[in-house]
Amino acid sequence: MSPTRAATTIVVCFAALALLTLLSLGLGAEALTPGQLLTALAHPFGGGQAERIVIGLRLPRTVVALVAGAALGMAGAVMQGVTRNPLADPGLLGVNAGASLAVVTAIGAFGIATASGYVWFAFGGAAVAAAVVYAIGVLGPGGATPVRLAIAGAALTATLTSIVTLVLLAHLDVFQQYRFWQVGSVSGRSLHDVGVIAPFAAVGAALALIGGRMLDVLALGDDAARGLGLNVPVARAICAVAVVLLAGSATSIAGPVVFVGLVATHAARPIARHDHRWLIGLAAVIGAAALVASDLIGRFVAPPGELEAGVVIALVGAPVMIALVRRRRAVMSA
Amino acid sequence: MTAQIAAMDASPAPAVEVHRALALGRRRRIITVAALAAGVVAVAVLSLSLGTIPISPLRLPAVLTGHGDPLENLAVLTLRLPRWTTGALVGIALGLAGTLFQTTLRNPLASPDILGVSGGASLAAVTAMLVFHATGAGVPLAALAGGAVAAAAIGVLSWREGFAGQRFVLVGIALAFLASGGLSYLITRADVRAAQQALAWTVGSVSDPNWGETGMLAIALVVLVPLALWLAVPLRVLALGDDAARGLGVRPVGTTIAATAVGVALASVATAVAGPVAFVAFVSAPIARRMVGAGGLQPAASALTGAALVTAADFVAARLGDFQAPVGLVTGAVGAPYLLWLLTRKDGAAA
Numbered sequence: 126m127s128p129t130r131a132a133t134t135i136v137v138c139f140a141a142l143a144l145l146t147l148l149s150l151g152l153g154a155e156a157l158t159p160g161q162l163l164t165a166l167a168h169p170f171g172g173g174q175a176e177r178i179v180i181g182l183r184l185p186r187t188v189v190a191l192v193a194g195a196a197l198g199m200a201g202a203v204m205q206g207v208t209r210n211p212l213a214d215p216g217l218l219g220v221n222a223g224a225s226l227a228v229v230t231a232i233g234a235f236g237i238a239t240a241s242g243y244v245w246f247a248f249g250g251a252a253v254a255a256a257v258v259y260a261i262g263v264l265g266p267g268g269a270t271p272v273r274l275a276i277a278g279a280a281l282t283a284t285l286t287s288i289v290t291l292v293l294l295a296h297l298d299v300f301q302q303y304r305f306w307q308v309g310s311v312s313g314r315s316l317h318d319v320g321v322i323a324p325f326a327a328v329g330a331a332l333a334l335i336g337g338r339m340l341d342v343l344a345l346g347d348d349a350a351r352g353l354g355l356n357v358p359v360a361r362a363i364c365a366v367a368v369v370l371l372a373g374s375a376t377s378i379a380g381p382v383v384f385v386g387l388v389a390t391h392a393a394r395p396i397a398r399h400d401h402r403w404l405i406g407l408a409a410v411i412g413a414a415a416l417v418a419s420d421l422i423g424r425f426v427a428p429p430g431e432l433e434a435g436v437v438i439a440l441v442g443a444p445v446m447i448a449l450v451r452r453r454r455a456v457m458s459a
Numbered sequence: 460m461t462a463q464i465a466a467m468d469a470s471p472a473p474a475v476e477v478h479r480a481l482a483l484g485r486r487r488r489i490i491t492v493a494a495l496a497a498g499v500v501a502v503a504v505l506s507l508s509l510g511t512i513p514i515s516p517l518r519l520p521a522v523l524t525g526h527g528d529p530l531e532n533l534a535v536l537t538l539r540l541p542r543w544t545t546g547a548l549v550g551i552a553l554g555l556a557g558t559l560f561q562t563t564l565r566n567p568l569a570s571p572d573i574l575g576v577s578g579g580a581s582l583a584a585v586t587a588m589l590v591f592h593a594t595g596a597g598v599p600l601a602a603l604a605g606g607a608v609a610a611a612a613i614g615v616l617s618w619r620e621g622f623a624g625q626r627f628v629l630v631g632i633a634l635a636f637l638a639s640g641g642l643s644y645l646i647t648r649a650d651v652r653a654a655q656q657a658l659a660w661t662v663g664s665v666s667d668p669n670w671g672e673t674g675m676l677a678i679a680l681v682v683l684v685p686l687a688l689w690l691a692v693p694l695r696v697l698a699l700g701d702d703a704a705r706g707l708g709v710r711p712v713g714t715t716i717a718a719t720a721v722g723v724a725l726a727s728v729a730t731a732v733a734g735p736v737a738f739v740a741f742v743s744a745p746i747a748r749r750m751v752g753a754g755g756l757q758p759a760a761s762a763l764t765g766a767a768l769v770t771a772a773d774f775v776a777a778r779l780g781d782f783q784a785p786v787g788l789v790t791g792a793v794g795a796p797y798l799l800w801l802l803t804r805k806d807g808a809a810a
Contacts, residue, residue: 280795283738287791301651308643384636439640446633447616450626
């Protein structure tokens with residue numbers, strides 16, 4: 126990418142993200158003037174009506190959307206690189222299914238009923254599922270090749286989903302709680318929840334950027350990568366850990382939000398082309414913007430209620446993705 | 460075109476696969492397919508004879524030819540036979556649909572579940588149930604329409620100066636997510652009991668069949684199965700690459716479109732009758748390929764694998780206890796570990 130184009134891209138992306146963040150803080154059932162918003166941000170503990178809305182309600186959900194969206198975008202970019210499959214989604218490692226089973230357990234066995242209470246369960250379930258998928262990939266002949274990882278992930282997802290559904294069909298009370306988690310939402314979480322999960326997301330982001338350089342080499346094929354001196358299993362393991370940390374933290378605070386990783390990566394690909402660090406970085410910004418925008422849209426489309434960000438991202442993201450897929454002329458080599 | 464479609468470099472090269480298939484030996488493959496068929500029959504015998512009213516397998520021929528007493532007729536002809544028949548037909552349809560998708564689109568992840576065909580059918584059926592309170596034939600008809608609309612939408616939206624498999628797959632995935640978003644919304648907003656019933660439908664079940672729906676499925680399969688088996692020959696040539704295929708007189712685009720259309724039709728009719736039975740379409744082809752290679756018997760083996768999987772899973776589901784588990788739960792829970800086990804085997808590269 127030429128330096129000018131790169132600079133323009135960065136400026137445009139961050140400007141859009143900043144604008145969306147401000148809108149997310151200022152707009153909602155109670156619209157605030159820019160003046161009120163600035164006052165509230167300048168005096169977070171002022172105690173007025175505007176402060177309570179901005180700091181108490183809108184700031185947490187905006188931060189959750191930013192963190193979860195960025196993490197999902199990065200995880201999607203890494204996942205597509207490591208499996209060399211443009212269909213790959215962070216959910217493919219079994220992350221969402223593992224988190225779902227853990228949350229069902231949390232509801233059914235421990236009677237937990239708040240989004241904050243699910244955080245550790247979801248994270249643990251996601252990590253265990255991804256570790257199992259990766260272990261199965263490694264155990265077979267030839268190690269964790271892309272196709273084995275993809276099939277193992279899809280297979281484990283099917284098993285775990287079956288178990289989750291069995292519990293949901295047998296226990297109406299668990300289903301009643303679970304259905305509001307599974308939709309994927311950023312509201313009802315606190316800044317404290319984000320703080321708990323932020324270190325994991327940060328380590329995941331760092332590993333993703335380290336792995337990005339290795340993915341450039343891996344894209345040439347395993348043999349070529351080995352010839353260039355890359356330790357292929359180690360590179361894959363680093364990327365897998367990055368995906369688990371990123372997707373696991375996103376799922377634990379926002380529920381199993383689908384699609385962000387896939388659509389952000391596809392949006393970033395025409396700009397970043399074959400440079401994975403660019404791809405990962407851009408996907409993070411686009412993913413964050415997409416989830417903030419989805420949450421924002423969801424506040425207005427179904428008054429007096431709200432539509433969850435997880436529903437909006439699917440309804441809006443699908444046409445965007447179709448447009449992106451159609452616009453690309455040549456078949457890309459993903 | 461198709462050469463780069465999501466090409467996962469670790470999947471065996473087509474030439475290697477063909478060679479491998481030849482090396483396996485035709486005789487062994489025919490015996491394997493025969494064994495699969497025998498397995499399907501064995502499950503049939505078990506399914507028809509075991510239950511609250513046990514019937515000796517030796518009595519089955521008499522009962523099936525209409526010479527049973529009223530109790531036997533009730534158990535076998537009214538309760539068990541429709542259920543087994545529906546399961547077997549659904550399995551055949553899904554097994555073939557999966558192998559058509561995976562071969563044509565050259566992606567082991569391509570299956571009606573992932574491409575939005577099942578999603579469109581589910582969304583339409585659940586909308587019919589939760590919004591319009593449809594019962595009876597309304598639900599399968601809605602599912603059929605939903606699957607057809609989803610497939611047509613994928614076709615129209617992915618067509619751009621020709622057909623590209625990768626574009627087809629990506630558009631399909633986008634529609635699958637769209638459908639899942641809609642499903643999530645409906646399930647969150649509806650009354651919890653109605654939502655639970657809708658959830659049960661989306662898992663896939665053959666426990667409450669009626670001969671009308673099963674008959675329609677059978678008629679559809681009489682047309683679609685020979686088409687699918689006939690398409691297997693040009694598809695195998697296509698695996699050698701587009702240029703080689705053209706040289707051998709196979710038109711790549713026409714074959715791809717025909718195979719995809721037949722796959723969509725198979726998946727849609729099966730989903731309309733039973734709901735989107737999880738995992739059968741995805742898993743049948745890889746299992747069949749491991750048993751008979753990628754040769755000419757693979758589609759038949761996939762169909763039989765699908766039938767065996769669904770009927771065996773339903774046999775288990777029907778006898779799990781008081782809780783009537785939908786068959787889709789068991790196919791997922793049983794099929795997936797089997798595939799995972801295959802993946803860890805020493806010679807598991809063909810999965």
